[in-house]
Amino acid sequence: MSTETKGTGTSRRGFLKGAAATGAALGAAGAARAEGDPLITEVQEWASGLGEGVDATPYGMPIEFESDVVRRNVEWLTADTISSINFTPIHALDGTITPQGCAFERHHSGAITLKKEDYRLMINGLVDTPLVFTYADLERFPRVQQTFFLECAANTGMEWAGSQLNGAQYTHGMIHNMEYTGVSLRTLLEEAGLDTAGELKDKWVYVEGADASSNGRSIPMEKALDDCMVAFKANGEALRMEHGYPVRLVVPGWEGNMWVKWLRRIEVMDAPVESREETSKYTDTLEDGTSRKWTWAMDAKSVVTSPSPQMPIQHGKGPLVVTGLAWSGNGAITAVDVSLDGGVTWQEARLAEPGKKMALTRFYLDINWDGSEMFVQSRAMDETGYVQPTKAQLREVRGLNSIYHNNCIQTWHVNANGEANNVEVS
Amino acid sequence: MSTETKGTGTSRRGFLKGAAATGAALGAAGAARAEGDPLITEVQEWASGLGEGVDATPYGMPIEFESDVVRRNVEWLTADTISSINFTPIHALDGTITPQGCAFERHHSGAITLKKEDYRLMINGLVDTPLVFTYADLERFPRVQQTFFLECAANTGMEWAGSQLNGAQYTHGMIHNMEYTGVSLRTLLEEAGLDTAGELKDKWVYVEGADASSNGRSIPMEKALDDCMVAFKANGEALRMEHGYPVRLVVPGWEGNMWVKWLRRIEVMDAPVESREETSKYTDTLEDGTSRKWTWAMDAKSVVTSPSPQMPIQHGKGPLVVTGLAWSGNGAITAVDVSLDGGVTWQEARLAEPGKKMALTRFYLDINWDGSEMFVQSRAMDETGYVQPTKAQLREVRGLNSIYHNNCIQTWHVNANGEANNVEVS
Numbered sequence: 001m002s003t004e005t006k007g008t009g010t011s012r013r014g015f016l017k018g019a020a021a022t023g024a025a026l027g028a029a030g031a032a033r034a035e036g037d038p039l040i041t042e043v044q045e046w047a048s049g050l051g052e053g054v055d056a057t058p059y060g061m062p063i064e065f066e067s068d069v070v071r072r073n074v075e076w077l078t079a080d081t082i083s084s085i086n087f088t089p090i091h092a093l094d095g096t097i098t099p100q101g102c103a104f105e106r107h108h109s110g111a112i113t114l115k116k117e118d119y120r121l122m123i124n125g126l127v128d129t130p131l132v133f134t135y136a137d138l139e140r141f142p143r144v145q146q147t148f149f150l151e152c153a154a155n156t157g158m159e160w161a162g163s164q165l166n167g168a169q170y171t172h173g174m175i176h177n178m179e180y181t182g183v184s185l186r187t188l189l190e191e192a193g194l195d196t197a198g199e200l201k202d203k204w205v206y207v208e209g210a211d212a213s214s215n216g217r218s219i220p221m222e223k224a225l226d227d228c229m230v231a232f233k234a235n236g237e238a239l240r241m242e243h244g245y246p247v248r249l250v251v252p253g254w255e256g257n258m259w260v261k262w263l264r265r266i267e268v269m270d271a272p273v274e275s276r277e278e279t280s281k282y283t284d285t286l287e288d289g290t291s292r293k294w295t296w297a298m299d300a301k302s303v304v305t306s307p308s309p310q311m312p313i314q315h316g317k318g319p320l321v322v323t324g325l326a327w328s329g330n331g332a333i334t335a336v337d338v339s340l341d342g343g344v345t346w347q348e349a350r351l352a353e354p355g356k357k358m359a360l361t362r363f364y365l366d367i368n369w370d371g372s373e374m375f376v377q378s379r380a381m382d383e384t385g386y387v388q389p390t391k392a393q394l395r396e397v398r399g400l401n402s403i404y405h406n407n408c409i410q411t412w413h414v415n416a417n418g419e420a421n422n423v424e425v426s
Numbered sequence: 427m428s429t430e431t432k433g434t435g436t437s438r439r440g441f442l443k444g445a446a447a448t449g450a451a452l453g454a455a456g457a458a459r460a461e462g463d464p465l466i467t468e469v470q471e472w473a474s475g476l477g478e479g480v481d482a483t484p485y486g487m488p489i490e491f492e493s494d495v496v497r498r499n500v501e502w503l504t505a506d507t508i509s510s511i512n513f514t515p516i517h518a519l520d521g522t523i524t525p526q527g528c529a530f531e532r533h534h535s536g537a538i539t540l541k542k543e544d545y546r547l548m549i550n551g552l553v554d555t556p557l558v559f560t561y562a563d564l565e566r567f568p569r570v571q572q573t574f575f576l577e578c579a580a581n582t583g584m585e586w587a588g589s590q591l592n593g594a595q596y597t598h599g600m601i602h603n604m605e606y607t608g609v610s611l612r613t614l615l616e617e618a619g620l621d622t623a624g625e626l627k628d629k630w631v632y633v634e635g636a637d638a639s640s641n642g643r644s645i646p647m648e649k650a651l652d653d654c655m656v657a658f659k660a661n662g663e664a665l666r667m668e669h670g671y672p673v674r675l676v677v678p679g680w681e682g683n684m685w686v687k688w689l690r691r692i693e694v695m696d697a698p699v700e701s702r703e704e705t706s707k708y709t710d711t712l713e714d715g716t717s718r719k720w721t722w723a724m725d726a727k728s729v730v731t732s733p734s735p736q737m738p739i740q741h742g743k744g745p746l747v748v749t750g751l752a753w754s755g756n757g758a759i760t761a762v763d764v765s766l767d768g769g770v771t772w773q774e775a776r777l778a779e780p781g782k783k784m785a786l787t788r789f790y791l792d793i794n795w796d797g798s799e800m801f802v803q804s805r806a807m808d809e810t811g812y813v814q815p816t817k818a819q820l821r822e823v824r825g826l827n828s829i830y831h832n833n834c835i836q837t838w839h840v841n842a843n844g845e846a847n848n849v850e851v852s
Contacts, residue, residue: 037546037558039544039546040546040548040558044544044636046538046539046540046636046637046638046688047538047636047637047638048638049535049638050535050536050638051533051535051536051537051538051539051637051638057497057512057531057668058496058497058498058512058528059487059488059495059496059497059527059528060497060526060527060528060531060666060667060668061485061487061527061666062485062526062663062664062666063539063664063666063667063671064539065541065542065671066663066664069485069663069664070484070485071483071484071485071486072484086483086484092663093659093662093663094569094571094607094658094659094662095571095605095606095607095659095660095661095662096571096605096662097523097604097605097661097662098662099525099526099661099662099663100486100488100525101485101486101487101527102484102485102486102663105483105486107477109475109476109477110476110477111477112472112473112477113472113477113489114472115491116491118465118470120463120465120466122466132463132466136740136741139747140741140744140745140746140747141745141747142747142776142790142792143520143747143749143778143790144778145520145521145522145778145779145788146779178523179521179522179523180521181520181521181778181788210470210472210473211472211473211477212472212473212474212475212476212477232520233519233520233521234521235521235523235525235661236519236520236521236522236523236524236525237488237492237495237518237519237525237528238488238489238492238495240486240487240488240489241486241489242483242486245489245491262472314562315562315566318566319566319567320566321565321566321567321568321569323569350568352569352570352571352607353571353572362571362607364568364569366568
C-alpha cells in the first residue's frame with residue numbers, strides 16, 4: 001500500500017476522487033449524489049421547526065447516539081465490582097483531552113463520597129509544624145495548572161501472557177489525560193516548615209487517602225518537590241467523585257496508584273514505608289523470582305486506537321486515517337512511527353501538536369488502504385532518546401512473571417474485511 | 427494591601443501562619459487543630475467500609491455537591507427559551523478547559539437532533555466539482571487538532587449601558603474553550619477543486635447549518651484557508667448536541683456566530699452574502715448611526731472570575747487568590763495586569779501557562795487582603811501589542827448604541843465583607 005502525502009498544507013485535491021478511481025467504496029462525493037439524495041434536496045424535519053430549548057440542560061450529557069462511548073469493565077478481570085476497573089473508551093476518542101465522564105476509574109475499596117466541608121489534609125512527620133488544611137485553606141495558596149496523563153501501572157498488564165483482551169479500551173484504556181489545577185506539593189511542604197535548603201535527598205513523603213483501602217505510597221522527596229500537585233480541579237471543574245473529589249495527588253508521569261485520591265495525609269519520613277502497595281503490589285517480578293521495585297515512571301508507550309478491534313474499517317479500501325496516542329512518564333514524546341506490516345517497515349507518523357511533558361500526544365498516519373491485511377503497530381520515542389520496545393524485547397528483560405509496566409509495542413491484525421484483532425507477531 | 431511573592435518556586439513557608447499573625451480568620455492550620463478535630467482523630471464512615479462500585483457510572487456526572495456549577499439563563503434577556511442563552515459558570519471553574527457539560531449554549535432555533543447517518547455536508551458554488559460528504563467521508567481526511575476559545579459576539583453586551591448583570595457567569599459566560607479535532611476547511615475546499623494557486627483574495631465562503639434558524643455567515647477566503655476547521659470532536663469526544671453534533675465549523679478567534687453548528691453547506695462565492703446575521707445582527711452601530719461590519723475577530727479581553735459577585739471572599743482577611751481568564755482573537759495573550767483600586771495602580775499577574783493563540787489563558791495574582799474594599803479589574807495584552815480598553819475608552823470610540831464586541835475592562839467592587847458587585851468606575 002502507498003502512503004498519502006502527510007500534512008494539511010499541501011494540496012489534497014482529488015483525495016476521495018482518486019480513491020474512488022482505485023475502486024474504494026466511497027459513494028458519497030460528487031454532485032450527482034446530491035441530486036438523488038433527499039437529505040440534500042428535501043427540507044428535513046430538523047430544519048423546519050424548533051429544536052430543544054436550552055433550559056433543559058444546565059449540565060449536559062452526550063447525545064443518545066454516542067451511548068456506546070462509555071467506560072467498560074471486564075468482568076473476569078477483577079474479583080468484585082468494588083475493586084473493578086472501568087476502562088476509558090480510547091478507541092472512540094480523538095484529540096488528547098479525556099472527558100471526565102468516561103475517564104477510567106480504578107478503586108481499591110470503591111469510590112467514596114466526601115464533602116469539601118469534611119475534607120482535611122494533614123502534613124506531619126519530619127516538619128517544623130505539623131499542619132491540617134481544610135479545603136478552604138487549600139484554595140488560598142498560589143495555584144499551578146498543567147495537563148498530565150495518568151496511567152495505571154497495570155495498564156496492558158494482561159498482555160504479558162499473550163494477546164488476551166480484544167480492544168484498545170481494554171488493553172490500553174487505564175489511562176486518561178486532563179488539565180489539572182491545584183497547589184504544588186512543594187508549597188504545602190514549605191508551609192509546614194520543611195527546610196528545603198537542607199539535606200533532602202534521603203527524605204521521603206508517604207501519602208495516603210481517606211478511603212478504607214489503605215492505599216499508601218512512598219514518594220522520594222526530589223519528586224515531591226519537583227512537580228507533584230495537590231489538585232482540586234480537572235479539565236476546569238471539580239474532580240469527579242471517582243477521581244478523588246475533592247482533592248487528589250498528581251504525580252506527573254508516575255504510575256497512577258501513587259496519585260492518591262481523597263488525599264488525607266502526607267508524612268515526611270527518612271525512609272520509605274515499603275507498604276503493601278509498593279512491595280507485594282506494583283513491583284515487577286523478574287524471571288529469577290526477584291522483584292524490581294521503585295519502578296515509578298511510566299516508560300514511553302503508544303497504541304493505535306483506530307483501526308483497532310472495536311474500531312474496524314467499515315468503508316473498505318482507500319483513504320484511511322490511522323491514529324493513536326503516545327506518552328512518556330520521562331518527558332515529551334518526540335516521534336511516533338507506525339508499521340503496517342508487523343514491524344518490518346516503519347513510517348513516521350504526524351504528531352497533531354508537539355509533544356508536551358508527561359501528557360498524551362495524538363498521532364496520525366494518513367494512508368491509502370489497498371484492502372490487504374495489515375499488522376498495525378506504533379512505536380513511541382521520547383525526549384530522553386528512549387524507544388518503545390517490542391513485546392519480545394520486553395519479555396527478554398522482564399520474563400513472564402510481571403503484571404505491571406508493560407509498555408510493549410501493540411499489534412492489531414486487520415483483515416481484508418477491515419476487522420481488527422489483538423495478535424502477537426514474532 | 428501588599429502583594430505576596432508570585433510563583434511557586436520561591437519559599438512560601440509561613441504563608442498561612444503569616445496571615446494568621448495579621449489576624450485573618452484562618453482557623454485550620456496548626457497541629458493543635460488536629461487534636462480536637464474528629465475528622466482527623468476519628469475513623470470516618472467513608473474510611474470504614476466500601477465505597478460505590480464502579481459499574482454504576484459508565485458515563486459519570488459531577489458529584490452532587492457541585493450541582494451549582496451549571497449553565498444558567500437570564501430569563502429577561504431573551505424572548506423565549508428557544509433563542510435563550512445558557513451561560514458557562516466561569517466563576518466556579520479554574521484552569522482553561524471548559525467541560526462540555528457546562529459550556530455555554532446559544533441557539534437561534536433550538537438545538538436539533540441530527541444523526542451521523544443523516545448528516546450531509548455540501549460544498550458548492552465556485553468550485554470545479556461540487557461535492558457532498560457524509561460523516562463517514564469526513565472521517566477519512568487527514569485531521570487537525572487544536573484548542574480554541576469560542577466567544578459569542580454578544581458576550582458582555584449588556585454592559586454597554588451600565589453594570590447590569592451581577593456575576594461573571596452572566597457578564598462574560600458566553601465563552602468556552604475546548605480541544606477540537608476535525609478536518610481543515612482548506613482540505614475540503616481543495617477536494618472540491620478550489621484552485622488555491624489562483625486569485626482568491628476576493629473570494630468568500632458562505633456557511634450555513636442544518637437547523638431552521640437560517641444562520642448563515644460569509645467568511646473571507648483568506649480566513650477559510652488559514653485555520654478554519656470542520657470539527658467533529660471537542661475535548662476528545664463527539665460534539666455535544668448543543669454544540670452542533672455531529673459537525674460544526676471552528677473559526678478560531680472569530681465571533682461564535684460564525685462557528686456554524688450542524689454545518690450543512692459551504693458555498694464558494696465572489697462576494698459576501700450580506701445575510702441577516704451579518705447586517706442587522708452582529709454589526710456595531712456607532713454614535714452617528716452608521717454601523718461597523720465585518721468585525722469578526724474578538725479583541726483581547728479578560729475578566730476576574732474570583733472574587734466576583736457569585737464568588738465572594740468567604741474567609742476574611744489574609745491570603746487570597748485573585749484569578750481570571752484572558753483571551754484574544756488576534757493571537758496569544760502575552761500579559762495580564764490586575765488592579766485592586768479601579769485602575770489607578772496595576773500589578774502584573776502570573777500566567778498559569780504561556781498564552782496560546784486564540785485560546786483561553788488563566789491568570790493568578792496572589793495577594794494578602796487587608797479587608798478593605800477593592801475595585802478589582804484585569805487588563806489583557808496580546809501579541810499584537812493591543813491592550814484591553816476601559817469602558818470609557820470603548821464608549822468614546824463606539825458610543826452607546828452597540829450590543830456586540832464589548833471587550834472593556836470589567837470592575838468588581840469587593841466590600842469589607844468580601845461581597846462583590848458589578849460596578850463602573852469613572
